[in-house]
Amino acid sequence: MARHKTRMLWRVILVATLLSPFVFFSSALRPWTSSSQMTLLSQEILYPFEYIWNASAGLVVRVWSHYVALTQVATQNTALIEDMNLLKTKILDYEEKQLEISRLRQLLGFAQHFQGTHIVAEVIGTRSYPSFKTIRISEGKRDGVKIGMPAVTAEGVVGRVIRTGQKFADVHLLIDSNFNLDVLLQRTRVRGVLKGADSYCVLKLNRRAEVRIGDTLITSGIIGGFAKGLPVGRVVRISYESDNISQTITVEPWTNFDRIEEVIVLENQDQELQKIIETAGDAWLNKPFEDQKGG
Template structure:
């Protein structure tokens, strides 16, 4: 039997159609059924050592620069820290008095006590290079009790939430990512609004704000606690611009996050004390609500 000179193969159009159908099925299975979650966790764990190796030169250089600081600057910094510690100790005494007074008032009003939270320090080890996403990678994962949807803050306020978890690392989406939104309320007026990321590291947009709003430039927005992701009362952003264009259905309101999202290095992961998710390695510390918040909120 002779072999035919020209063998018919599947056309490019059929190949493209099959590829598109397969891609659609994979997207559907991942979005609706979470079929790829385990695969992403495995790949994240495999890539983690590479991320550590990539950040190692920068960390080594930082350590070298720190060790080369002059003795005079270290003495000056030590004196400043002592003064700050004395000042904070004075504030702590005042806060303890206010906490006791608050407990007495809650008892008189028969109000529920606010639950305490556990927190753990995490370090940013990588930043997503994709210009259309605002995400960072931290050095805590399922090994430490981190879970998807966990709120993340820094010393100033809300940073974002965990969107992907590996064994020893986790990926955090920042407030300014275009796909992220957070329910907030104005500290002064109590008005509730949704703060949406627009893809810029220093800008949030408030959604569906009527022209007659009482919001003002300079108002501080706090997390409202709605949605069950972010705890209530953490600083989120400060309003910087309000444009009331009557030709548009809503006012255009812009705000700037209180956290320095383009310079974050150390973050805090939060757990509810009675949540099903808990830190696993004992590194977390327990605190009352006010103790892990920036001074601006109190």
């Protein structure tokens, strides 16, 4: 009897297992987006070790590059002094222009493009898989990081926060294939949705849209929590589709994702998502999709 029961149980598990891919492929194919303690329990356990490892590896690299590998320093120093002198002159010019711009903005009644507070975080985990790209940063829920907040560097957009632990957060990178971003072509103001594709991004536009190699893309600020005007990347290739309707624009992001050391998390989070969280609470994010629709 007991043997019969075990055999039945195994049959049920086997059938469930064979059906699981169908359930999986009928889902939205989105990564876990959660700040729940239970979901991230394993990551909370692993985080201190990851932090220690990263700190130790960083120390070794710093000691090597600051005290041992110094053969190019003298040449670089001379070049940097020359650059610095040139930049000092330019800065004086820029400061003057900045004052002029703010005066003009005030006159025109424009708001500053981004005025929210921000959180500076250190990158402690590299992107783990070539095909599914995230980075881990050293600031989490305790520091005020929330799901949906945009992450940027001085160069441009990095990605969006998808998970938050107590002292860490995972940022979904712009170049991941699951990442979409609403952008504008700075020169022509044409709008489109940028999609990650390995080490670059692609943008599909109507063939009539005017695009040139070297054009800069900026965030549109319409959806996704990114403020308007953040630099995203530049157009490096334009290919025309055989349907004679569309063109595929290849965009090289300004951010070098292999060399990010710090990111700035902007507290200008996704307004729509925040409204939902404020109304339904944090637990809403962990609910299955069907329940969310019902709720």
